[in-house]
């Protein structure tokens with residue numbers, strides 16, 4: 473098999489799908505001729521995304537549409553598509569056309585010329601996103617790269633082209649809390665950046681409200697670093713030093729016969745200690761919660777239905 477697979481997770485993207493299909497098909501055809509498949513994953517959308525996908529799959533032999541049983545989240549929906557795709561080269565792209573499909577030929581060329589296993593898009597600019605999103609994303613990627621032992625490239629999303637062997641390495645990782653851009657960095661091989669300008673969303677609103685963004689950030693941090701757990705020892709050290717100073721001061725005050733006012737200082741110590749302890753407990757809780765999740769070993773996602781699979785690239789039957 474030599475084909476190209478394009479994998480697209482979709483959550484409430486009915487307005488983007490027709491244009492996405494048009495632009496992706498054009499890009500894939502110019503790059504791979506007829507030897508390609510488009511894999512759309514419906515991640516429990518509450519709009520008409522699945523109907524639209526099914527229609528597209530019925531009309532176009534190149535399209536496979538996967539309907540998940542409910543909303544499993546971006547990274548798991550993407551995993552479902554990656555599990556099912558058949559191509560020798562795999563492009564991951566968002567459904568909202570923020571990442572231009574027209575970059576595909578350049579990515580294939582870079583992969584070929586530099587003998588790379590992964591060509592990942594690096595966002596030179598991000599159009600149509602709020603200053604808050606840009607600032608938090610900027611801060612997050614830099615914090616992450618300081619906290620982790622492996623090098624996760626900054627300002628990089630899931631928009632990337634991968635070889636089959638890189639994908640197989642990725643799929644061999646069974647974890648539930650998936651931060652795919654980091655997992656791809658972890659596998660190694662030759663990975664090459666390709667800078668591009670990120671467009672506005674074609675239609676609709678971001679599917680990453682603040683809560684999901686925070687969860688995603690925690691998945692990344694806890695999945696790739698145990699540095700937060702070490703904060704407890706840093707805090708312990710700092711507080712021990714503080715208490716030494718305090719002991720010195722109290723001894724001095726006692727010897728020189730001063731009368732120390734108790735309430736303010738006591739409350740200060742109680743409140744600060746309480747806050748630090750709760751914070752450290754919460755951090756430990758994050759890791760324990762994730763351990764619990766992993767230990768259960770549930771499947772990552774449940775597929776309800778697949779449309780268009782019988783005609784696909786190297787079909788199931790063979």
Ligand code: UDP
Nearest residue numbers: 481482483515545546549566567678679680
């Ligand atoms: N997405 C998904 N499931 C979710 C949330 C998002 O499959 O629960 C998809 C979404 O349809 C899109 C991609 O993940 O294709 C990235 O989401 P979005 O563009 O909203 O994120 P942003 O670009 O704003 O960070």
Ligand code: MG
Nearest residue numbers: 566568570673
């Ligand atoms: Mg987007």
